[in-house]
Amino acid sequence: MTSTLPAAGARRWLVLAVVLLCFLPAAIDVTILTITVPTLAHELHATAPEVLWTVDVYSLLMVGLVLVSGPLGDRVGHQRLLLAGLAVFSAASALCAMAPGPPALIGARAFLAVGASMIIPATLALIRQTFGNGRDHAVAIGAWSAVAAGSSALGPVVGGFLLQHFWWGSIFLVNLPIVALALPAVALLLHNKIESERQPWEATSPLLSIAGFLGSAYAIIAFTHEGVGVMEVALPAVLGLTALFLFFRRQQRAPHPMLDLSLFRLPGLRAGVVASVLPVLVMVGFELQLVQYLQFVKGLSAEAAALYLIPMPVAATVAGPVGGVVLSRVGRPRADVPAGLLIAAAGYVLVASATVVPLGLALIGFGQGLVQMVASNLIMSTAPSSQAGAAAGIESVSYEAGAGLGIAIFGTATAVAYRSFVPPGTSTSPLDAGSSPETARAFAEAFHTTTWLAAALTLTTVFLATPKPPATLAPPAERE
Numbered sequence: 001m002t003s004t005l006p007a008a009g010a011r012r013w014l015v016l017a018v019v020l021l022c023f024l025p026a027a028i029d030v031t032i033l034t035i036t037v038p039t040l041a042h043e044l045h046a047t048a049p050e051v052l053w054t055v056d057v058y059s060l061l062m063v064g065l066v067l068v069s070g071p072l073g074d075r076v077g078h079q080r081l082l083l084a085g086l087a088v089f090s091a092a093s094a095l096c097a098m099a100p101g102p103p104a105l106i107g108a109r110a111f112l113a114v115g116a117s118m119i120i121p122a123t124l125a126l127i128r129q130t131f132g133n134g135r136d137h138a139v140a141i142g143a144w145s146a147v148a149a150g151s152s153a154l155g156p157v158v159g160g161f162l163l164q165h166f167w168w169g170s171i172f173l174v175n176l177p178i179v180a181l182a183l184p185a186v187a188l189l190l191h192n193k194i195e196s197e198r199q200p201w202e203a204t205s206p207l208l209s210i211a212g213f214l215g216s217a218y219a220i221i222a223f224t225h226e227g228v229g230v231m232e233v234a235l236p237a238v239l240g241l242t243a244l245f246l247f248f249r250r251q252q253r254a255p256h257p258m259l260d261l262s263l264f265r266l267p268g269l270r271a272g273v274v275a276s277v278l279p280v281l282v283m284v285g286f287e288l289q290l291v292q293y294l295q296f297v298k299g300l301s302a303e304a305a306a307l308y309l310i311p312m313p314v315a316a317t318v319a320g321p322v323g324g325v326v327l328s329r330v331g332r333p334r335a336d337v338p339a340g341l342l343i344a345a346a347g348y349v350l351v352a353s354a355t356v357v358p359l360g361l362a363l364i365g366f367g368q369g370l371v372q373m374v375a376s377n378l379i380m381s382t383a384p385s386s387q388a389g390a391a392a393g394i395e396s397v398s399y400e401a402g403a404g405l406g407i408a409i410f411g412t413a414t415a416v417a418y419r420s421f422v423p424p425g426t427s428t429s430p431l432d433a434g435s436s437p438e439t440a441r442a443f444a445e446a447f448h449t450t451t452w453l454a455a456a457l458t459l460t461t462v463f464l465a466t467p468k469p470p471a472t473l474a475p476p477a478e479r480e
Contacts, residue, residue: 011189012130012131012136014189015126015130015189015190016127016130016131016140016143018182018185018186018189018190019123019126019127019130019144019190020123020143020144020147021178021181021182021185022082022086022119022122022123022182022186023119023120023123023144023147023148024147024151024178025089025093025174025175025178025179026085026089026115026116026119026120027120027147027148027151028151028154028155028158029058029112029116029155029175030058030059030151030155030284030400030403031151031155031156031284031287031288031403032155032156032158032159032171033054033055033155033159033171034055034155034156034159034284034287034288034291035155035156035159035160035163035291035295035302035305035306036159036163036168036171036302037051037055037288037291037292037295038292038295038296038302039163039168039302040054040102040105040168043168044101044102044105045101045102046102047102048415048429048430049222050102050103050106051102052407052408052411053102053106054102054105054106054109055288055407056217056404056407056408057106057109057110057113058109058110058112058113058116058404059113059284059400059401059403059404059407060210060213060214060217060400060404061110061113061114061117061210061214062113062116062117062120062400062404063209063210063213063397063400063401063404064206064207064208064209064210064211064213065113065114065117065206065210066117066120066121066397066400067205067206067209067397068117068206069081069085069117069118069121069122072118073118073121073122073125077192077193078121078122078125078126078129078192078193079122079126079186079190079191079192079193080192081118081121081122082118082119082122082123082126082186082190083183083186083187084118085115085116085117085118085119085122086115086119086179086182086183086186087115087183088111088114088115088118089112089115089116089119089175089179090115090175090176090179090180091111091115092108092109092111092112092114092115093112093172093173093175093176093179094172094173094176095108095111095112096108096109096112096169096172097169097170097172097173098169099169112172120399120400121395123144124144124376124395126190127140127141127144129193141373141376141377144376146316146317146318146319146369146373147317148372148376148399151313154313154317156287156291156305156306156309157306157307157309157310157313158171158174158306159171159302159306160291160301160302160303160304160305160306160307160309161302161303161306162174163302163303164301164302164303164306165303204250205247205250205251205254205257208243208244208246208247208250209243209244209247211239211240211243212240212241212242212243212244212247213240213244213401213404213405214240215236215237215239215240215241215243216236216237216240216241216244216405217240217404217405217408218236218240219233219234219236219237219240220405220408220409220412222236248261263382263394266382268378268382269378269379269382269394271337271375271378272374272375272376272377272378272379272382272395272398273375273379273394273398274461274464275337275341275371275374275375275378275461276372276375276376276379276395276398276399276402277398277399277401277402278402278457278458278460278461278464279340279341279344279367279368279371279372279375279402279458279461280368280372280398280399280402280403280406281401281402281403281405281406281409281457282344282348282406282410282454282457282458282461283344283364283368283406283454284402284403284406284407285406285407285409285410285411285413285450285454286348286364286406286410286450286451286454287309287312288406288407288410288411289410289411289414289447289450289451290309290351290447291305291309292414292430292433292443292447293443293444293447294308296430296433296440296443297433297440297441297443297444297447308358309361311358311359311361311362311365312361312362312364312365313365314362314365315361315362315363315364315365315366315369316365316366316368316369316372317369318366318369319340319365319366319367319368319369319370319373337371337374337375337462338462339367339370340366340367340368340369340370340371340374341367341371341458341459341461341462342367342459342462343363343366343367343370344363344364344366344367344368344371344458345367345455345458345459345462346360346363346367347359347360347361347362347363347364347365347366347367348360348364348451348452348454348455348458349452349455350363351364351451352448352451352452352454352455353448354448367458375395375398376395379394379395379398410450410453410454413449413450413453414430414443414446414447414449414450415428415430415446417445417446417449417450418430418433418442418443418445418446420446421441421442421443421445421446422438422439422442423438423439423442426438426439426442430443430446
C-alpha cells in the first residue's frame with residue numbers, strides 16, 4: 001500500500017494553503033445563496049419551493065456523490081481527483097451564472113455539486129496524507145475546519161456584497177478566479193498517491209443515497225406549501241425512507257461498501273459524525289431564516305444584512321485554529337465538544353430573546369467553529385490511514401447531510417410557524433412576509449420560534465456528541 005507518511009519541512013504548510021484555497025469556494029457555495037432568496041423570487045420569478053430547491057440541491061446531491069468520489073480518490077489519487085473537481089466546479093459555476101430561470105439554475109447547481117463532491121473529500125484526504133497523525137495534523141484539521149465553519153457563515157456575507165454591487169449571477173462567477181489560481185498550484189505542488197488495494201465499484205449505493213435524501217427532503221419541503229395533496233408528500237417520503245433503508249442494508253452486507261459502516265464501531269468516529277451533522281444542520285438552517293428576517297422584517301438591503309452577519313464568520317474562522325492548537329497540546333477532544341455546543345446554544349438564546357444579537361451571532365460562530373474542528377479531527381484521525389478516502393467521504397456526507405437537511409427542516413419549521421402567526425386571509429408564503437406590517441410581525445415571531453428550536457437542538461447534541469472516555473480497568477484490589 002502506498003505510504004502516507006507525512007511530508008517533511010515547510011512544504012507541507014504550503015500544501016495546506018493550496019488545499020484550503022481549493023476548498024474555499026466549495027464550502028462557501030453551501031450557504032452563499034441563502035441571502036439571495038428575495039432576489040431570486042423577484043428576478044427569476046421563483047416560487048418558495050423553487051427557492052428552497054435552488055439552495056438545497058447542492059448539499060443534498062453531495063450526500064450521495066461523495067460516496068463515489070471519496071473512495072475514488074483512493075483509487076486514482078486525491079490530487080488527480082481534486083484537479084477534476086476544480087475543472088467541473090468552474091464549468092458549473094459559469095452555467096449557474098447564465099441560468100435563465102429556476103429550473104435551469106437548479107440543474108446547474110446539481111452539476112456544481114458534482115465538482116464540489118470531488119473537491120471536499122480530496123482536500124481532507126490530502127491533509128491526512130501530508131500530515132499523518134501527529135500534532136500538526138490537529139492544527140491542519142483546525143485550519144480546514146476554520147474554512148468549513150467560517151465559509152458557511154461567510155457565504156451570505158459574500159453573497160450580500162456581490163448582490164448590492166453586481167447582478168445575481170456574480171455570486172457564481174466569483175468562483176472562477178479562485179479556481180484559476182488553484183489549478184496550477186495543485187498541479188505543481190501536490191503529488192498523486194494511489195492506494196495499491198483497489199476496491200470494486202458499484203453504482204447502486206450512491207443512487208440509493210441520493211434518492212433517499214432527495215425524496216425525504218422533497219416531502220419535508222412540500223409539506224407546508226399550499227395546494228399540495230397528501231400523496232405528493234407521502235409518496236416521496238415513503239420512497240425516500242425506503243431508499244435510505246435499502247442503502248444502509250446494502251452497506252452492511254456488501255463485501256466492499258461505498259460507506260464503510262464498520263468504521264462506526266469506533267466510538268471517536270461516531271461522536272465525530274454526530275458532532276458534524278447536528279450543529280451544521282442547526283446553523284445552516286438558522287442562517288437561512290436569519291437573512292430572510294433581516295431583509296423581510298428589518299428591511300435591510302442585501303449588503304446591510306451581510307454586514308450584520310459578520311460576527312459569525314469572524315468568530316468561526318478564529319475558533320478552528322484556536323481549537324486545533326489546543327487539541328494538539330492537550331490531545332483530548334472530550335471537553336471541546338460540549339464547550340463549543342454550550343457556547344453556540346448561548347448564542348442562539350441571545351438571538352431568540354433579541355438580547356445583544358451581535359454577541360449571540362459571535363457565540364454561535366465560535367461554538368460552531370470549535371465543534372466542527374473537533375468533529376473533523378475525530379473522524380479523520382480515528383480511521384486507519386489506508387481508509388483516509390473513506391473517512392473523508394464520511395466527513396463530507398456528515399457535513400452535507402447536515403446542511404441539506406437543515407435548510408429543509410428549518411425552512412419548513414419557519415413556514416409552519418409563520419402560517420400560525422399570519423392574520424387570516426393573508427398569503428401564507430414566507431416570501432410575502434415583508435408585504436405588510438402584519439406579515440412582518442408574523443415572520444418575526446416565526447423566526448424567534450425556530451431560533452429557540454435551534455437552541456434546544458444544540459443543547460440536546462451535547463449529550464449525543466460528547467466522546468465517551470475510554471474504559472479503564474479497576475485496580476486489582478477492587479476486582480477481587
